[in-house]
Amino acid sequence: MGAVDMNSADFEMVAGLEVHCQLATKTKLFCSCDAQSFGAQANTAVCPVCTGQPGALPVLNRAAVELGFKAALALGCRLEGSSVFARKNYFYPDLPKAYQISQYEQPFATGGGLTFGLKDGPAKRARIRRIHLEEDAGKLLHAIGSRELDHTLVDLNRCGLPLVEIVSEPDLSSGEEAHAYLVALKEVLIYAGVSSCDMEKGELRCDANVSVRRKGETALGTKVEVKNLNSFKAVKEALDHELGRQAAVLREGGRLLQESRLWDHEARRTEAMRAKEEAHDYRYFPDPDLPALVAEPGWVESLRAGLPELPAARRERYAGALGLSDYDAGVLASQRALGDYFEDAARGLAPAAVKTVVNLITTELLGRLNSEGLPVERCPVPAAAIARLAILIQNGTLSTRLAKEAFARTWESGKGPDELVAELALGQISDEGQLRDWVRSALGANPKAVEDLKAGKDRAIGRIVGAVMKLSKGKANPALVNRLIKEETKA
Ligand SMILES: [Zn+2]
Structure with a gap:
């Protein structure tokens, strides 16, 4: 060559x-x-x-x-x-x-x-x-x-x-x-x-x-x-x-x-x-x-009027009006059925949730379709379920990691994300009382980290968050845990 x-x-x-x-x-x-x-x-x-x-x-x-x-x-x-x-x-x-x-x-x-x-x-x-x-x-x-x-x-x-x-x-x-x-x-x-x-x-x-x-x-x-x-x-x-x-x-x-x-x-x-x-x-x-x-x-004119939006125009609209990256716009517009699926899922969502929909489609959905050799038309996860997952990620009910699991279970069981969140207790724990208990246990068990934290070494907070995650089996709402650790160590 x-x-x-x-x-x-x-x-x-x-x-x-x-x-x-x-x-x-x-x-x-x-x-x-x-x-x-x-x-x-x-x-x-x-x-x-x-x-x-x-x-x-x-x-x-x-x-x-x-x-x-x-x-x-x-x-x-x-x-x-x-x-x-x-x-x-x-x-x-x-x-x-x-x-x-x-x-x-x-x-x-x-x-x-x-x-x-x-x-x-x-x-x-x-x-x-x-x-x-x-x-x-x-x-x-x-x-x-x-x-x-x-x-x-x-x-x-x-x-x-x-x-x-x-x-x-x-x-x-x-x-x-x-x-x-x-x-x-x-x-x-x-x-x-x-x-x-x-x-x-x-x-x-x-x-x-x-x-x-x-x-x-x-x-x-x-x-x-x-x-x-x-x-x-x-x-x-x-x-x-x-x-x-x-x-x-x-x-x-x-x-x-x-x-x-x-x-x-x-x-x-x-x-x-x-x-x-x-x-x-x-x-x-x-x-x-x-x-x-x-x-x-x-x-001829009636045929012209019946033409759908073509890939180039769609790509431009996704990158322009919807603000997607050129790469994401190109991927989603490459197949008419995939673009239609994306639009069904994104309809009516806030821009941040649209971005989450794009991530779910380009990573989870396309990854699974490719590994199973399926076209979008035969995807078992309806667009509405992707939209719902995006909303659950946005409002903090699901972490990205749990959303991946919920996606996989939706694919396999056909159940909707909300049903899965309830049934499998996949949801993040945001109950403040419970979280505060875990935070206090973690602080008690990590005196060195607490000392570092009080001395202004902010990175030490990661060790305590990690301990709380361990106690909660990964389900604690990380943003809330961070806030509570700061509250508990300020006094
Ligand atoms: Zn013939």
Whole structure:
């Protein structure tokens, strides 16, 4: 890694991403087959349209168009008044029609952009070049589980699933930036309800175009397309690898090929796939079975009005109006469901209690969700219980330590914090008579500390507080104990 970094120091990366995202519709893009059949038996979600039978005609799914439009609006794109479906012609066993219906010269959206945060340094923005609608192809199976087959099976359940392809401008200059762009894009798409973006179900897929050039140059280098990027981490690693590889070729006076390369996850390097096919090889032409897609202004405006608050705006509101740290605001706004949960818990609370709610969510709740592998939606602790815990901490009934225990018990038993406080005697003891008894015992048992205290060594108070805590099994209200010790030693 170190060697690569040194070799590529005078080179910079110019990269763009092509993201395919499956729209969260019930049915496919041009037929009424089930679009949520992931995991179903092969070839059970198919019909004459999506298997390309002669005479079967496509009918455009309005819900898919609306989700595509929402994606474009959420990314600040311009919706074209009219766009055209084209046939992209090629033969492959997972594509029975021998053409894919896509949009080519006239996509439905152009322009726009996405701002993404980076660990170090200010946020960055990548422009979006275009977004178009297209149908997915089927799937070829060369193995079942770990068993390699001596033949290939075809599953057409994916054929005709609705996708948007979101193409960025080449505005990314590192693997880390590409990773951050994808994280931000996924957040926006989930917030807007466009897709659940589950990579394991193939709902979000990414190809990268990457070139390098010497720092200071303005002309673009030879573009290499990188495929087989199965995770955001793979995108990051593959791009950083390509920077090192391409820089090494150029440094040695070599020439880069315009080609497609596959990321080898095991070997952690890219391998040449095939010479880049020219776009005209696909013989695109408008699909004669589908009319132009017209984005009527009233329709578009009603979709725009239906968009929820997006992550960037939410982050700003949390950091601004609510006064949270940028870090906390970023964590809470990263998932729509988590932000909603936080807002439910914080509603109507005083600012100090809101801060306590934030701490409970970012430490206790997220820690537990992570360790159990659960999404926020399945969290067994209702937002109202978090709010109540925060109030009990604020009014001194629960110490932070006892609140942690109450949280854990609420998670496990489903009981509310108040019920637990009463039932388990979790509450702090604030009874002055009882506390004064303990304080007097502690003072009697620690004459040296009392002497130090009277001599003005204020730190000695900690030893007496500790003794009282021991007597009370950790339940004494520390603020009150401090006050009582001062009272008892003043005389
Ligand atoms: Zn179908």
